[in-house]
Amino acid sequence: MTRRERQATGRTPSCDACATAKTSAVFQKRQLNIIKKASKLFIKKGYAQTSMRDIAKATGIDVGNLYYFIKSKEEILYLIFDMFHKPEEEIFERCEISKIEDPLEQLRTMVMELINLGGNFGLEILLLYRESRVLPRENLKSIMARESHVISQIEGILKKGIREKVFKIKDTSFTANMIMYELSLYAMRRWNMKRYTKEEFTDLLWKHIGKVVGAGEMKKARFVKRSAK
């Protein structure tokens, strides 16, 4: 039996629909703790460089007993992604963005929410870029599907903005992807970005995105038009 196969086995099905659903409060709390602590370790040291024994030490749960709460190391990573991408997907509805009229305000709301998700300033998203390849195809697909969903919501906002002549964008798909990508600048280039406070950075980033969607330009244009009348 190869390691990969053994990994798939696991001792106790934890997140699958299992006979005796582990829904006890303690259980879920412990599992959440594992996920949180592990995500911190993964961010700091990398997935492969973090051993189950490290996670055991960080959580205070014995190495072997970790497998009472999770199926495998791989599953921890998946659960981390799951945990931080679910709320990401729900921003649009939760903030009732479709009810906002001004596309620029829609975009601002979306961006701010995405930035502050998890309170870690996008550090978790960095994991997706860095470690997603360790997940099996199946899981990776479902994660990517969520990502795409958010992207297409952003794209929707951009299109609306173009229709209302507030934005000026050549390729909405490209720009939506770029905006999503830019949100991780802080996390990805921490070594250079640390000089900015979170507030400074957020401000700079939003100004930047404003340029990207051509918002300022359009406003000016509209202003010129009106004054020309």
Added chain:
Amino acid sequence: MTRRERQATGRTPSCDACATAKTSAVFQKRQLNIIKKASKLFIKKGYAQTSMRDIAKATGIDVGNLYYFIKSKEEILYLIFDMFHKPEEEIFERCEISKIEDPLEQLRTMVMELINLGGNFGLEILLLYRESRVLPRENLKSIMARESHVISQIEGILKKGIREKVFKIKDTSFTANMIMYELSLYAMRRWNMKRYTKEEFTDLLWKHIGKVVGAGEMKKARFVKRSAK
């Protein structure tokens, strides 16, 4: 002796200044081959998920004999970074960018060169983001120093552009970092970017950067001024 310590030992000093410098053509060719093949594997599977035996298979060099050409697995990664960052650092001089007058053209030259480095469209730079943490502090620092050098060159161009009223930028350091970061969009989000050809992408990216530095805006402004006279 721990693994980490053993890793530091190595069998034959390969890149250090060693008594009998391995400068034979064959030797260097083999070493280069290892670096190239390994970088492909690292990009595809990740550093930790690529074993020395994988590299052996890819290069056709026996596992043990790999250590005749390189000191350690870690060194391979370092050499990869070294290989792709050295030319990056030399762009400015090689292209004689300081002799170009128009800042926008300066920037365009720089960007295009950076994009096409290695011919892999930035795929190697993705490694820096993903795997740099496995390097020891010392090496990491030297890599980052190079990065910063390129960034400051970009920043120089931006400042010149501002002085000449061609660019409009709030924080040159932020923007320089952002531009550098944006160059890796294709590599980092391949799964969504594959729909574009390299030409399409390059075009979109350049237009995007144009907006970011406020180039279009300024031109229009200048034009307006002149027509107002």
Added chain:
DNA sequence: TATTATCTACAACAAACGTTGTATTTTACA
């Protein structure tokens, strides 16, 4: 209190890993 379900402690396993030792073959040069 008896019984079951939940949780824990600790040791162990088998595989994979980076790396080394060594003996042998090939090449370069005199």
Added chain:
DNA sequence: TGTAAAATACAACGTTTGTTGTAGATAATA
């Protein structure tokens, strides 16, 4: 052709790794 250096082949070592087995403790329920 002879000799040293360069390069190869192959087996092995010592660790670390993710994971499991199992026996015992604790908590909940009756």
